[in-house]
Amino acid sequence: MISDMNPEDIVGEFKEVTLDLYNSVSRKILYTDIETPYPDGKLIVSTTTPEGIIAHVNSAFIQMSGFTEEELIGTPHSILRHPDMPPAAFKDLWNTVIKGDKWQGFVKNLRKDGGFYWVKATVIPNVRQGKVVGFTSVRRKPSRTKVDECTALYPPMF
C-alpha cells in the first residue's frame, strides 16, 4: 500500500497535489523545489514484482530516496512518482516492458522529504525460463543538458 505524504517529513516550503497512481489509488503529494544532485559514480538499483511492487533496493536507492529499506520493500514503485512527470511517460514505460522490451528515459523522482532528483533510468524485464518474473530498474547520473531538455519537454505533455 502507498500512503499520503506526511508534512512532518517535508524539508522546506512545499506545494500540495493529489496524484492518481494506479487502480484508482490516489496519493497526496507534498513537494518542494529542492534538488538533490545525483552522486558521481553511483547506480541506483531496484527490482520489482511483475506488478511493480518493490522487492529489492540497493544502498544508493535508500540514500537518494530518503526512505528506509523497510518503508520501500513491498511498496509500489510509484512511491517515487513526482507530479512534474507526465503520466504518458509511465504509460510508455509499462507498455514497453510488458512486451518484454527495455525502456529508457529521464525521470524526475520524488524524495520522502518532498525534494527531487533526476535520473537516467533503464527498466528491463527479468526473464527466467521464458517468463517475466519481475523488472530491474537501473538509474544513473544524467547530463545537465538532458535534464534541461526534459524540464522544458515534460510540462506540455500533461
Next chain:
Amino acid sequence: MSFMFTVSPGFSPAHLSGWYIFNTWLQKQTELAIHLELHDNFHAQTEAIKNDNVDLIYANSFDAAMLMRDKGFFPLVKAKGKSDEAIIAVNSGNTVEDVAHLEPGTRVAYTDDPDVKMMGMIMLEPADLDATNIESVVANTNILVAKKLLKGDADAGIFLAEAFDDLSKMIKMQLRVLVRSEISDIHHSLMIGPKLLDKREEIQKSLLEMNACDKGLGVLNSLGFDAWEKVEADEIEFMIDLVDALSM
C-alpha cells in the same frame, strides 16, 4: 585427463603469480590435472570459450552471461567483499576538475575489458559523451592507459579501479582521479563448466573453507582478498540483467 582453467584478462599484474599459486593449490585439493592458461586479450579468451577449451574460469560479468546461458557453466564463488569498479582519471596537469566538464572530441584511453569500458562510458555520460563523440585510444593494459595519459596521447583514461590502485606511487602522483564508480553489484565469479560439473560441490566446499588454514589464506592474499563467498545462479542472473540494462 587435463582440465583448462583461465582467468579473465584485465586483472592486476600484481596478482599474476597469485593465480599460478592458486592453480597449484586447486590441483592438490581436487587431485585433478588442471592447466592454467592465461590469454593475452579478451578476443583470445572468447575464442577459447567458443571452442569449449575452458572448464574453469574466473569470469567477468559480460562473460558470465554467455557462459551460463550458452555454455552450461555454473557459478561457484566470488571474492568476498570485492566488486568490479572503474575509474576515470586524467593527467594531474589537466585543468578539468569535473567529469561533466569534459568536451566532445575528448581522447579517451581504455583497454578491451568490456566491463570496465562499460562502467567508464556510463561515468562519461554526465558530460554528454558517448562512443560517437569521443576519440577512442585503445591500449593493451591499464599501465599503458596510464602511459597514454602521461605522454599526452589521451585526455582521459578508463581504468579497472583495482589495477589503478596497484599502479606505482610515481605514476599515480602524475594522475588525478575525476570519478570512481560505486556500483557494488558487478563482480567476477569463479565458474565451472560442464566437464567438471560432477565436482562442483566438492570444489565449492574446498574454496569456501580455503581461508580456514594459513596456507590457503596465504594463497588468497596473493590474489588480493581474504576469502571466497558462495554465489548462487540467481545472483548471476541479477548481475546479467544489470549489465544488460547498463549496456543500453
